[in-house]
Amino acid sequence: xxxxxxxxxxxxxxxxxxxxxxxxxxxGFFIFHPIKTVREMFRRTDKxxxxxxxxxxxxxxxxxxxxxxxxxxxxxxxxxxxxxFWIWISAIVSMILKYCEITLGVKYRKKSAxxxxxxxxxxxxxxIGGKFGKACGALFALAAVASSFSVGNIVxxxxxxxxxxxxxxxxxxxFGLIFAAAIAFVIFGGFDRISRVTSVLLPAMSAxxxxxxxxVTAKNAQLIPAFMKEIFxxxxxxxxxxxxxxxxxxxxxxxxxxxxxTFSHESGSGTAPMAHANAQTDTPCRQGLLGLFEVFADTIVxxxxxxxxxxxxxxGGAQNENGMGLVLDAFxxxxxxxxxxxxxxxxxxxxxxxxxxxxxYGKFCLSYLTRSKKAGKAYMAVYLACIAFGTLLSQEAVxxxxxxxxxxxxxxxxxxxxxxxxxxxxxxxxxx
Numbered sequence: 134x135x136x137x138x139x140x141x142x143x144x145x146x147x148x149x150x151x152x153x154x155x156x157x158x159x160x161g162f163f164i165f166h167p168i169k170t171v172r173e174m175f176r177r178t179d180k181x182x183x184x185x186x187x188x189x190x191x192x193x194x195x196x197x198x199x200x201x202x203x204x205x206x207x208x209x210x211x212x213x214x215x216x217x218f219w220i221w222i223s224a225i226v227s228m229i230l231k232y233c234e235i236t237l238g239v240k241y242r243k244k245s246a247x248x249x250x251x252x253x254x255x256x257x258x259x260x261i262g263g264k265f266g267k268a269c270g271a272l273f274a275l276a277a278v279a280s281s282f283s284v285g286n287i288v289x290x291x292x293x294x295x296x297x298x299x300x301x302x303x304x305x306x307x308f309g310l311i312f313a314a315a316i317a318f319v320i321f322g323g324f325d326r327i328s329r330v331t332s333v334l335l336p337a338m339s340a341x342x343x344x345x346x347x348x349v350t351a352k353n354a355q356l357i358p359a360f361m362k363e364i365f366x367x368x369x370x371x372x373x374x375x376x377x378x379x380x381x382x383x384x385x386x387x388x389x390x391x392x393x394x395t396f397s398h399e400s401g402s403g404t405a406p407m408a409h410a411n412a413q414t415d416t417p418c419r420q421g422l423l424g425l426f427e428v429f430a431d432t433i434v435x436x437x438x439x440x441x442x443x444x445x446x447x448x449g450g451a452q453n454e455n456g457m458g459l460v461l462d463a464f465x466x467x468x469x470x471x472x473x474x475x476x477x478x479x480x481x482x483x484x485x486x487x488x489x490x491x492x493x494y495g496k497f498c499l500s501y502l503t504r505s506k507k508a509g510k511a512y513m514a515v516y517l518a519c520i521a522f523g524t525l526l527s528q529e530a531v532x533x534x535x536x537x538x539x540x541x542x543x544x545x546x547x548x549x550x551x552x553x554x555x556x557x558x559x560x561x562x563x564x565x
Contacts, residue, residue, distance in 0.1 A: 139260050144536065144539065144540045147228070147401070148541070151230055151550070152401075153226065155229045155233055156229050159233075159557070163229075163425055166565060170425065174423055174425070197457065199289050199480070199487065200431075201432070201435035202483070203455075205217070205440055206438050206439070206456040206463075213367045215365075224398060224432035227314045228425045230550070231398065231400040231405055234401065235406050236257065236557055237417070238253070238409055238410045239421070240417040241255045242258050242410040251409075251410025251411075252407040254273055254274045257273060257549050261549060261552055271501070273498075274498040277404070277535045278495050278498050280495075283535055284535050284539060285495065286520060287534060288532070289487045289491075290312060290520045290521075292456075295457035296476075296477040296481060301477075305525065309523065309524045313520040316488050316517070316520065317517055320513070335390055339430075341475065341479055342438075342483075344436070346438035349464065349468060350443045352468075353445040356448060357447075360440075360444045363444065398428045400428055402543045407494050409423070416564065417560045418560045418565075419564065442464065490521065492513070495512060499512050
């Protein structure tokens with residue numbers, strides 16, 4: 134078995150194991166109390182500072198985008214239509230993980246001159262405590278800094294440069310340099326500027342993308358039953374020699390679906406708490422509930438719409454071995470050539486918002502390790518350089534680095550969440 138396959142199956146085990154544990158431990162409260170969950174989710178208690186919804190938009194900017202579009206295309210190219218089923222399952226299981234990590238992030242955050250600081254490093258250091266907790270926090274911060282160069286940088290700019298090259302014929306390196314300059318302007322403005330930019334960009338981009346997807350889906354409405362049948366029938370098809378009842382665990386549909394789903398929503402990897410910790414909220418649990426919505430919007434809605442567009446294109450005979458190329462071909466077949474320009478712009482803006490959000494994550498984690506201004510400047514220089522050189526890698530290498538980064542962060546974050554399960558349950562009981 135290849136390293137990439139071992140890595141993906143390990144990540145699948147972590148996500149499903151951790152999700153199942155917390156669903157059982159917290160008694161699936163959001164499933165049995167859906168009305169109360171939604172009501173509490175959007176209740177605002179403090180009008181000062183960064184609102185919970187602005188914090189949500191900043192967190193979504195780190196997840197919405199390439200994973201929901203190109204990631205779905207790559208997963209389906211490798212795992213077939215069945216990968217979509219496992220993207221759904223990954224989202225359902227992972228909702229509770231997002232809730233738990235955000236709740237802990239808000240509970241153990243600390244006040245700073247700029248607002249609040251929070252994330253896995255802080256609940257590891259202050260929740261687990263002692264030298265062990267501090268060491269875990271430092272290790273996670275180091276992993277997050279490294280991940281910012283792959284998940285939040287190279288993957289995003291690779292997809293954006295691909296779109297710019299296919300649609301506008303723009304040189305990848307030139308595009309990377311221009312993109313880096315634009316991103317530098319925003320990220321040097323701090324979290325407040327980041328949250329303001331993403332709170333405007335994200336709703337607009339998402340609305341446009343969803344409308345275009347709905348237009349293609351409506352045009353092929355009669356094929357939706359066939360799409361669903363294809364998704365479910367291929368979900369358990371095994372390509373493993375094992376076969377039998379457990380064969381589906383080793384299918385490409387399963388591994389690609391869960392991995393690309395996890396890349397899309399990032400539940401359990403510890404990124405969301407860093408954004409949500411900035412929100413003005415009186416109850417950690419209430420902010421955590423927004424994590425449920427985050428996963429639903431990011432994966433159930435956006436990824437499903439992308440999948441339907443691609444399935445419609447396959448029915449129309451579209452074939453492309455490049456994820457971005459397949460997406461653009463799908464929209465061109467579905468609506469017309471003009472749609473490609475709009476989709477290309479959406480992808481550029483999605484990648485832009487993700488890049489600036491991950492720049493904040495990376496620098497924030499670096500500041501946990503050292504307050505050196507020189508280290509911060511060196512990090513930003515490397516981060517901006519990666520934007521240019523990330524355009525030159527292969528599709529396989531790009532997605533492998535993303536899988537490695539997500540797996541490392543999740544393997545560090547999930548055990549810490551389990552160790553702090555009682556604190557999560559205590560916060561949950563405040564409302565439920």
